[in-house]
Amino acid sequence: MKKILLFIFTLYCSLGMGQITIDETFTAQELIQDILIDSPCAEVTNVGQRTGxxxxxxxxxxxxxxxxxxFPFSDGIILMTGDVSQASGPNNTGVILSGGDASWPGDVDLEANTTATATNNASAIQFNFVPQIAQINFNFILASEEYNRNFECTFSDAFAFILTDxxxxxxxxLAVLPGTTTPIEVTNVRYGIPGQCEDIxxxxxxxxxxxxxxxxxxxAADSPIYFNGQTVPLTAVGNVIPGNGYNIKLVIADETDSAYDAAVFLEGGSFNIGVNLGPDVTIDLGTALCEGETLEIGLSGLGGPSDGSTYQWFIxxxxxxxxxxxPGETNSTLDVTVSGTYQIEVTNDDSGCSGTDDIVVEFAPVPIANQPNNLFQCDDGSQMGIFDLTINDALVLGAQDPGLFAVKYYEDFTDSQAGVNEILTPNAFLISAPPLQTIFVRIEDLGGICFALEDFTINYSQPFVGDLTDEGFCDGDSSGVVAVNLPELKDIEVLNGLDPLLYDITYHNTLIDANTDINPLPGIYNVTAPVETIFVRIESIFDGLCFDSGSFDISIV
Structure with a gap:
């Protein structure tokens, strides 16, 4: 129940200060036995330390x-290449941590297991243990003053977790990049600096x-620690042989000089003798699945083979x-469809020793993208083609909680699928492809994991009546009147290629009627000989004031 207890502790402390605290009164034995390790399945002996x-x-x-x-860890052990009492934040960027001097030596084991040379100011803690399960792991963070947007390209202090059978x-x-044998260093976990180095x-x-x-x-004033930068929480993993004796040495040191200190933070209670469900699967971490999907959690080979061990799952x-x-969940894996905190207990059948690990699993809510409205502006000189796309926020959301979802806008469908290159000022978007542009809208959970897509158009145009030809009809019954279907006769000419779904067309007896949109003529209109002038009005269905008018003659002979 380790993670749950830490969560409760964090809530209790939420009224405290915004920086970590340091306590130098713990002995090495207490730091290892009481802080780092939380398992009866590891026999710990010969605890020792060396520092300035x-x-x-x-x-x-x-x-x-x-x-x-x-700070990501509730508590734990800190190993530092300088004065550990200065590790608490905030981060005073005006004064660089550079504690220690040449009288404080480095570590030969560190140099033998990394690329570091000429180390000094080494802090190390080590102990012997006998595991009962086939893998150990613990969590850590590297922090360094060298993350200053300059030195991370070329300088790195060194640290290692040296496990010896x-x-x-x-x-x-064990202090390597996940899935590799590459030692973790400032120089290989960094953002690039133009002209100096690339992202890595x-x-x-x-x-x-x-x-x-x-x-x-x-x-800097909000930083919990007094270091310029830090890695994400990482997990050190080492395969071991149950029953064999091991020594582990946790060590960090400055390289070449004593300037620009670094520290490694070891999460309290995270030293695990083999039961490891991996990192939490959460919305904040961006690893959650969507509601309705199934996630398989389990040891994935960690904790030793299934032979010789029994398993039980809890929630x-x-x-x-x-x-x-x-009930009934006694395999090394578990299919999960509901958010919660899950725990597995692994018991070694030979030794009777058991260990547990917890994992938080979240499923992100799946949004629905309701249909937005098309938007229109008249290109008549009174407007500039700048649209407030966020007018559609409420429509896209519908009855969904705006506190759970975000609405974003894109010019490209592929970008909307990937969630990249969103329109940064959707409340003042200048149409980039007039007169008609498709805008793609994405509604997503706050973690950007689950989403739905829709689209709408923005129209920035001014309708113009096409060239109208005069017409003539024969008065076959000599009545002086001919019934004419005006839309059938002239709508195509009036539109002149415009989308008929976007415009309304009406016919009138006078130009004033056409311009004021009154007294429209019926579709089948009786034209009186010898000639009548028919006035036509075309207007946007979005804006009745965006229109044009024209005329043509109909002669009766």
């Missing part, structure tokens, strides 16, 4: 607490902790605040 205080310098190891801030001697560095692995960079327009960033009950067993 071992060399007459500042301390780089401590406990941190989110203190109600928006004490039986086989196999060594792994930006999906793993969370934010700059000072205002950087056009990039993910927060105001969190928000009323009782405990996990309820899901």
């Amino acid at each position: 205080t071992d060399f007459g310098n500042v301390n780089g190891i401590g406990y941190f607490n989110a203190n109600g801030s928006n 004490q039986i086989t001697g196999v060594v792994q560095n 692995n930006t999906e793993y960079f969370q934010q700059y902790n000072f205002d950087v327009p056009g990039f993910p960033s927060v105001n 969190f009950n928000p009323v009782t605040m405990v996990f309820d067993i899901i």
Whole structure:
């Protein structure tokens, strides 16, 4: 129930300050046993640490607490290449953290397992453990002063999570980019800088902790930590042999000099001996599925093979605040169709040791795109072809809650499908392809995951009566009157290629009647000899004041 307890704690602390707090009073044993590890399935021994205080310098190891801030981890361990007491925000960009000096050495194991050389100011904590399940994992964040829109192209401090099998001697560095063996560094998780370097692995960079327009960033005064930038929460994963003894060393150090400190934050309670359901699937993370879809969650190979282990799934009950067993769900995977917090318990049949992990699963609401209205402006010099597309917001939403959905507008259908290149000023959009342009509207949940599409047209035009030819009819019965179907006779000429669905045409006896739109003639009109002048009016169906008029003669002979 680890994640639920942390959630409650976060709510309790929400009235606190906006920066993390640091506590340097914890021993290394307490930091590992009580903070990092939360499982009886790992036998922990020989806990030790090394930092600046071992060399007459500042301390780089401590406990941190989110203190109600928006830092991604509620609490945990911080390892830093400088004075850990200075890690709390806000981020004072005018003073760079550069604690420690040359008397504080680096770490040879770190250099042996990364590309780092000439390290100094190393902070490390290590311990031995015996896992009972086939994989370990824990969560961490790298933060650094080198994320300053300059040094991230060329400078990076180094850190590693060095896992050593004490039986086989196999060594792994777990601080690597997901799915690779590439050590995580500032220089390979960054946004590019024009003329210096390109973007690389930006999906793993969370934010700059000072205002950087056009990039993910927060105001320096609002930053929970005193570092210029940080990665997203990442998970270190290592395959282990159940029953073998292991040593893990968590270490960070400056490279080449002591300037521009870095830190690694280890999430409290996240050291997991093998039961790992992976990251939460949520709307905020952009990983949720849409309502009505099915998500398979499970170990996906983590936690060891199914042989030799038993499984039981649970779902969190928000009323009782405990996990309820899901009857019959005893496989390593579970098909989920309802939002909730799910938990799996894995028990090793040989040792009897068990472990659990939780995962939050959300399904995004699926919107309906109701039909918007077409919009019209008359191109008569009084208007400039600038449309307020947001007039259609309420129509597209219909009865749906505007607090759950966003309405966006696009010029291109493909862009509307992908949710890119939206019209940035939809309340003042200048038509780009007059007289008629199709606008594509997308309604989506607030995470941009589930969406529906519609379209409408904007019309910026002025109708003109086409060239009208005079007509003549024979008075076959010498009555002096001939019945003429005026629309059948002249509508095509009047429209002159315009869309008949967008315009109304009426016929009149006088120009004044046509211009004021009064006294329209019937469709079948009796023309009186010898000649009558018929006046015609064409007007937009959207705007009756957007019109043109013309005339033609009908002769009776």
